[in-house]
Amino acid sequence: MTPRHPRDGDPLDREVDEALALANESPPQGPEPPGTEPEEDWADAALSLANDRPAQPTRERSPDDTDGVREPGDTDGIGNMGNMGNAGDIGGIGGIPDTGDPARTDWVETALDLAREAAEEPAAVLDAQGHVRRRPEVYSRGRSSGSPMSEGTGTKSTRSRAPAHQAPAPPPKRTPGASTPHAHPSMNPPHRSPTSWPDARAIAARAAVKEAAHAAPVMRPLSEVLGQVLAAPLAALTDLPPFDTSAMDGWALSGPGPWRLPTGTKDQDHPGILAGHGETAPLPDGHAVRIATGARVPPGATAVLRSEYGTDAGDGWLHASPAHPVVLGQDIRTRGQECRSGDQLLPAGTLVTPAVLGLAAAAGYDELPTVRRPRVEVLVLGDELLTEGLPHDGRIRDALGPMVGPWLRALGAEVLGTRRLADEADAVYAAVAESSADVVVTTGGTAAGPVDHVHPTLRRLGAELLVDGVAVRPGHPMLLARLARANRENPANRENPGNPESAGAPESAEAPKTAETPGRPSRPARHLVGLPGNPLAAVSGLLTLAEPLLRTLTGRPAPDPGPAPLAEAVQGHPRDTRLVPVVFRQDAAVPLRFNGPAMLRGIAVADGLAVIPPGGARRGTEVDVLDLPWSASATEQPGHADQARQRTDRATDGEDISPQEGPA
Numbered sequence: 198m199t200p201r202h203p204r205d206g207d208p209l210d211r212e213v214d215e216a217l218a219l220a221n222e223s224p225p226q227g228p229e230p231p232g233t234e235p236e237e238d239w240a241d242a243a244l245s246l247a248n249d250r251p252a253q254p255t256r257e258r259s260p261d262d263t264d265g266v267r268e269p270g271d272t273d274g275i276g277n278m279g280n281m282g283n284a285g286d287i288g289g290i291g292g293i294p295d296t297g298d299p300a301r302t303d304w305v306e307t308a309l310d311l312a313r314e315a316a317e318e319p320a321a322v323l324d325a326q327g328h329v330r331r332r333p334e335v336y337s338r339g340r341s342s343g344s345p346m347s348e349g350t351g352t353k354s355t356r357s358r359a360p361a362h363q364a365p366a367p368p369p370k371r372t373p374g375a376s377t378p379h380a381h382p383s384m385n386p387p388h389r390s391p392t393s394w395p396d397a398r399a400i401a402a403r404a405a406v407k408e409a410a411h412a413a414p415v416m417r418p419l420s421e422v423l424g425q426v427l428a429a430p431l432a433a434l435t436d437l438p439p440f441d442t443s444a445m446d447g448w449a450l451s452g453p454g455p456w457r458l459p460t461g462t463k464d465q466d467h468p469g470i471l472a473g474h475g476e477t478a479p480l481p482d483g484h485a486v487r488i489a490t491g492a493r494v495p496p497g498a499t500a501v502l503r504s505e506y507g508t509d510a511g512d513g514w515l516h517a518s519p520a521h522p523v524v525l526g527q528d529i530r531t532r533g534q535e536c537r538s539g540d541q542l543l544p545a546g547t548l549v550t551p552a553v554l555g556l557a558a559a560a561g562y563d564e565l566p567t568v569r570r571p572r573v574e575v576l577v578l579g580d581e582l583l584t585e586g587l588p589h590d591g592r593i594r595d596a597l598g599p600m601v602g603p604w605l606r607a608l609g610a611e612v613l614g615t616r617r618l619a620d621e622a623d624a625v626y627a628a629v630a631e632s633s634a635d636v637v638v639t640t641g642g643t644a645a646g647p648v649d650h651v652h653p654t655l656r657r658l659g660a661e662l663l664v665d666g667v668a669v670r671p672g673h674p675m676l677l678a679r680l681a682r683a684n685r686e687n688p689a690n691r692e693n694p695g696n697p698e699s700a701g702a703p704e705s706a707e708a709p710k711t712a713e714t715p716g717r718p719s720r721p722a723r724h725l726v727g728l729p730g731n732p733l734a735a736v737s738g739l740l741t742l743a744e745p746l747l748r749t750l751t752g753r754p755a756p757d758p759g760p761a762p763l764a765e766a767v768q769g770h771p772r773d774t775r776l777v778p779v780v781f782r783q784d785a786a787v788p789l790r791f792n793g794p795a796m797l798r799g800i801a802v803a804d805g806l807a808v809i810p811p812g813g814a815r816r817g818t819e820v821d822v823l824d825l826p827w828s829a830s831a832t833e834q835p836g837h838a839d840q841a842r843q844r845t846d847r848a849t850d851g852e853d854i855s856p857q858e859g860p861a
């Protein structure tokens with residue numbers, strides 16, 4: 198559903214995005230298109246444009262290179278691109294050789310896109326530190342000599358390179374909503390000014406505080422509460438151990454030795470006291486009796502002698518080995534050593550791990566009070582999506598349907614289901630309006646394209662947009678909205694009559710409103726998280742908005758991302774935070790290369806997402822690394838990266854996890 202209409206975003210954003218994508222995406226696989234150079238050159242050329250540094254051409258181009266095939270270096274091609282504003286159509290015009298390789302075409306398009314933007318607008322450049330500089334001169338549409346990606350000879354025909362000493366220009370002022378008007382009547386209004394990434398997370402964490410407070414705890418059997426959160430402190434229902442027990446197989450002793458063994462039976466035939474039996478007869482002073490680990494120690498016993506430290510000579514007497522003199526109380530676990538009945542073992546808010554289940558059982562629990570899991574419904578938007586088989590006819594596999602539900606479950610949600618919806622306004626509207634979920638998570642359709650129905654739906658529902666775009670890459674169109682809970686009985690909750698977009702809405706669709714009725718107790722709201730369609734952008738939305746929102750609703754403690762030094766420099770966005778998949782190696786975070794917005798290859802092997810501040814981060818800079826919900830550290834409290842590092846060292850040995858490439 199990416200718009201096929203003139204771009205309306207900030208040109209600086211577009212150029213920087215593309216440059217970053219190029220810097221980090223993999224070289225495309227597949228056959229070389231005719232007349233092209235090795236793929237590194239394409240990236241280099243495009244990056245040169247973005248960074249305003251000369252590319253390293255791999256072959257000389259003569260000024261009269263008129264082979265008619267537009268190549269990434271052909272500036273004349275740029276002049277022939279037809280509708281320069283129509284980025285969506287660019288791949289289909291201008292004589293790009295059809296290689297049959299979509300990846301390759303992408304690269305061509307992107308490089309040309311950069312060149313086109315440079316030609317059209319006062320573009321920005323990144324300096325070596327990743328800071329933005331306004332480029333004083335830009336590509337012309339005219340033909341240049343030499344490698345068009347390099348500094349050529351023409352005055353206006355080549356990109357001039359900003360001198361290294363040039364002071365960075367102040368970032369361009371952004372007026373909310375002041376971008377170029379949309380050319381297509383069906384397109385959505387532009388995003389308001391994006392929320393900063395830290396603010397977006399804070400807003401998401403606070404958004405459902407009231408709903409969380411309203412949710413009553415649920416008692417559930419131990420077998421059903423793994424991964425949930427304790428709604429109340431766990432107090433011991435018993436002493437632990439509940440009675441004095443033997444810590445070893447051996448003999449229970451009373452007083453100093455030697456000790457008389459039970460008479461009438463040979464000691465080796467005497468089973469002694471076994472675990473799982475009630476109280477036994479008192480042990481008189483100077484006597485010993487065989488005892489098993491975990492068995493209840495008889496009254497009067499003063500120590501336990503391990504079987505390997507004592508000798509039964511067969512004469513009815515037990516002797517301790519001289520090397521192991523008996524100490525009072527040895528190898529007896531006394532009652533209440535671990536806790537007394539009523540002691541608080543764990544606070545409310547503890548994540549129920551397997552170990553917590555074990556402790557709760559030991560402490561006498563059959564069921565636990567847990568925070569009610571928020572019910573989440575996933576709505577996957579996009580007519581282009583296939584649920585099986587290989588991509589064909591411009592359609593691609595739905596990567597988010599299989600991913601988002603399990604991801605949300607790992608964050609503690611109860612996922613009611615994942616529905617795939619057609620790109621139809623009414624279908625999206627009805628699905629959101631009628632959902633009984635506490636949180637609706639949509640994928641795709643967040644942008645301003647003609648079939649991007651999330652914003653219009655929210656307007657029809659009178660939703661309150663808490664976050665409408667975040668200054669983060671990838672994922673900037675993500676959003677968070679508050680919706681009133683669907684109330685079929687209340688006609689006042691019908692669609693907003695003043696909203697022209699409500700016209701034509703299905704009669705049956707209830708339209709909850711967020712406005713609270715005076716004098717009535719407010720009902721808990723629902724929330725909608727709109728994840729962008731690009732798969733890594735959706736992951737960014739999961740970690741930026743869904744995780745904090747669900748953390749509040751599930752009562753989980755805030756994760757402690759903790760810093761890790763970057764193994765390599767990472768290029769930054771000039772204004773926005775970047776989230777970059779990383780693996781831990783030798784305690785450092787190694788950025789992964791496949792981190793483009795449409796790529797999952799990096800995140801699939803990642804230990805976490807490094808938070809790269811605007812402007813980028815040098816090698817060795819300590820950056821926060823967000824845990825993934827299934828990482829070992831994420832299930833511990835407070836979670837942290839040490840385990841993840843160790844786990845990754847094991848898990849990635851021998852695997853091809855290419856570190857990020859490209860300039861930083």
Ligand SMILES: Nc1nc2c(c(=O)[nH]1)N[C@H]1C(S)=C(S)[C@@H](COP(=O)(O)OP(=O)(O)OC[C@H]3O[C@@H](n4cnc5c(N)ncnc54)[C@H](O)[C@@H]3O)O[C@H]1N2
Nearest residue numbers: 198199205206595596597641642643644649729730731734
């Ligand atoms: N004019 C502008 N266009 C776009 C902007 C912008 O700022 N101005 N931002 C771009 C960015 S960044 C993103 S991210 C996307 C977000 O768009 P949507 O949320 O509306 O997502 P779609 O257009 O539906 O899809 C985008 C992309 O992702 C693919 N996709 C969608 N769903 C899935 C899925 N379930 N599995 C796999 N792939 C999916 C879809 O085919 C598109 O390729 O908007 C940009 N446009």
Ligand code: MOO
Nearest residue numbers: 671672673734794
């Ligand atoms: O840059 Mo978009 O937000 O692909 O992710």
